[in-house]
Amino acid sequence: MLLDVRDLSLRIGTVGLLDGLSFSVDRGEVLGLVGESGSGKSLTALALTGLAARMGATITAGSVVFDGTDLVGLKESAYRRLRGKRIGFITQNPMSALDALVTIGDQVDQVSRLHLGLSKRAARAHTVEILSRLRIPEAEVVARAYPHNLSGGMKQRVVIAMALAADPDLIIADEPTTALDVTVQAQIVMMLADLVRKRDLGLILITHDMSVVAQICDKVCVLYAGRVAESGPVRQIFAAPRHPYTEALIGCIPRDGMAPGSLRGIPGTVAAVSQYGADCCRFAPRCGRADARCRTQQPLPVVTGTGGMLACHHPVDSPVKEAADADAR
Amino acid sequence: MLGYVIRRILMLVPVFFAVSVVIFSMIHMLPGDPIENLLRVGSSPAQREALTAKYGLDRPLVEQYLLWMGNVLTGDLGTAIVQRRPVAQLVAQALPYSLTLGGLALCFSTVLGVVVGTIAASWRGSWLDQGLMGGVLFGSMLPNFWIGLLMILVFSVSLGWTPVSGARGWESLVLPVLTIGLGGTALVARVTRIAMIDTQGKDFVLLLHAKGVHPLTIQVRHVLRHALIPVVTILALRIGWILGGAVTVEVVFARPGLGSLLIKSLNQHDYPVVQASLLILAMAVMLGTLMGDLLQAAMDPRFRDSLT
Numbered sequence: 001m002l003l004d005v006r007d008l009s010l011r012i013g014t015v016g017l018l019d020g021l022s023f024s025v026d027r028g029e030v031l032g033l034v035g036e037s038g039s040g041k042s043l044t045a046l047a048l049t050g051l052a053a054r055m056g057a058t059i060t061a062g063s064v065v066f067d068g069t070d071l072v073g074l075k076e077s078a079y080r081r082l083r084g085k086r087i088g089f090i091t092q093n094p095m096s097a098l099d100a101l102v103t104i105g106d107q108v109d110q111v112s113r114l115h116l117g118l119s120k121r122a123a124r125a126h127t128v129e130i131l132s133r134l135r136i137p138e139a140e141v142v143a144r145a146y147p148h149n150l151s152g153g154m155k156q157r158v159v160i161a162m163a164l165a166a167d168p169d170l171i172i173a174d175e176p177t178t179a180l181d182v183t184v185q186a187q188i189v190m191m192l193a194d195l196v197r198k199r200d201l202g203l204i205l206i207t208h209d210m211s212v213v214a215q216i217c218d219k220v221c222v223l224y225a226g227r228v229a230e231s232g233p234v235r236q237i238f239a240a241p242r243h244p245y246t247e248a249l250i251g252c253i254p255r256d257g258m259a260p261g262s263l264r265g266i267p268g269t270v271a272a273v274s275q276y277g278a279d280c281c282r283f284a285p286r287c288g289r290a291d292a293r294c295r296t297q298q299p300l301p302v303v304t305g306t307g308g309m310l311a312c313h314h315p316v317d318s319p320v321k322e323a324a325d326a327d328a329r
Numbered sequence: 330m331l332g333y334v335i336r337r338i339l340m341l342v343p344v345f346f347a348v349s350v351v352i353f354s355m356i357h358m359l360p361g362d363p364i365e366n367l368l369r370v371g372s373s374p375a376q377r378e379a380l381t382a383k384y385g386l387d388r389p390l391v392e393q394y395l396l397w398m399g400n401v402l403t404g405d406l407g408t409a410i411v412q413r414r415p416v417a418q419l420v421a422q423a424l425p426y427s428l429t430l431g432g433l434a435l436c437f438s439t440v441l442g443v444v445v446g447t448i449a450a451s452w453r454g455s456w457l458d459q460g461l462m463g464g465v466l467f468g469s470m471l472p473n474f475w476i477g478l479l480m481i482l483v484f485s486v487s488l489g490w491t492p493v494s495g496a497r498g499w500e501s502l503v504l505p506v507l508t509i510g511l512g513g514t515a516l517v518a519r520v521t522r523i524a525m526i527d528t529q530g531k532d533f534v535l536l537l538h539a540k541g542v543h544p545l546t547i548q549v550r551h552v553l554r555h556a557l558i559p560v561v562t563i564l565a566l567r568i569g570w571i572l573g574g575a576v577t578v579e580v581v582f583a584r585p586g587l588g589s590l591l592i593k594s595l596n597q598h599d600y601p602v603v604q605a606s607l608l609i610l611a612m613a614v615m616l617g618t619l620m621g622d623l624l625q626a627a628m629d630p631r632f633r634d635s636l637t
Contacts, residue, residue, distance in 0.1 A: 049539055051535065051538055051539060054535070054538065080541045080543065081541065082541070083538070083539055083540065083541035084539065084540040084541030084542070085541055089536065089539035089540075091532055091535065091536050091539070092532075093532055096531060096532040096533060097532050097533055097536045098533055098536075099533045099537070099551050099555075100533075100555075100629075100630070100631055101551075101554055101555060101628070101629060101630065102551070110540065110542065111540050111541075114540070114541060114542065115541060146630040146631070146634075148630065148631045148634065149634075159536070162536075162540060
């Protein structure tokens, strides 16, 4: 396994923002990390790249084993040699992800000069090659341009180029398409899927968009308020979601032949993590299947038959009535 | 870009004339005139009138202004009425002292201010940050002449390291440069610190960390580069001030300079000298602003592209 995260918990101050996250991704695999805003997706990305401490967060438990080494507690200097070299990072907003005062070429060159030790000239040739492979027209000209000369889609390709420049094993993409036009979104998503196959690298795709997950992910891990709700192979999850939240998320994707007005949302919102009691299912206030047990006892994640996880007292495929009765007894 | 520079220089022309009108009328509105300084006690009104006529001060103000401006445009700054020497010569004597002192003080406060601001921003909130910023703030609150006197007392009188006053040799520059420079340091340090802290929170800095770039490289090559843009703008505005505003320091250290020349001439109502000095200071402010904008264009590609 390329990256194996086990029981990762993290807090800022006294607030535990991630609570026992477990997931894994292998080479040639795309893992979708899904959840609404506030579910802890971006924080997870920062925790994996060792940048969470910059936000004042501390990892309190768990392990992040990358290619055999546990990254939790790794020295900053050692972590820095991994970042950019073996773990590429793609940020949410390409508009603000580039240094406005530095040319595109210099920003991409920086990675290969730093991690591959290339000379100025070799780095530039490398950069131009990557940019062209990402279908940026006239890559030599673009390399000499500044970020403000480029469109959002082009900037995101540049950010992807930076992530790829040192030929990493793992790429973490935090909502790589959110800030882009819909037409460009599809291009970028397909480009990422293509890279995974061609270069045999692992990709963690953080998104709130279930349709993107359906398009390119092999596995999916659904987060809710800092905990894993359900995870497993994409095909399985989409065919038969077992957590009511997963089911609701899938219900939010518009489909062909849907009657107008039949698209469902999920009532309510994710509350701040600090608002939840210690022992409860955090989705309970918004869940149609919740009962007294959900409000007083945290459903612990159990390994499912497909190798995924599920944390729910009353999965979608269990009869509601029976569960409630069992509770009463 | 060249078009922009030419446009900016052309824009200076009307500003130049407007400033000259303001300077001229303000001086002539002041009570008193230079003739009083030329007359001996007990001179007759006839002598006074003769002198007034000699310097053309009896003519209408508009005529006097046009005459003066005409001469200035042909490169003739006139002759000092009280000091009785060509104005150009007086200014040429004072200007090098002001340029050296002002230039060195500007360099000093820029370098020290940027270094202090960078360190403070990099260790934001630590005792180092609070100590440094508290120190420069305290330094900038003390009046110039008082710091000057204090330094003379310590370094010249007690330690004997530097001359007490005068303008001979580089040693005599040390204390005046420090005195003026310390005031500017606080400003530069504060602007640098705030701009760096602001930049540190930007997305691109997070991505630089994710690229594995060393934090020191990020601070100096990326964050500081952004922070220097507002610093340059502020320094450009100070160029005029630093040339003419050193009067108190010039007095304390008994140094010649444009500031002292201006004050002396103002006291004597020596119109031609006052007009010429103020005009030069105004030009310095205008050129300083222009230089600041050009530097900003050189540093910021976004600004550069917005000019065309």
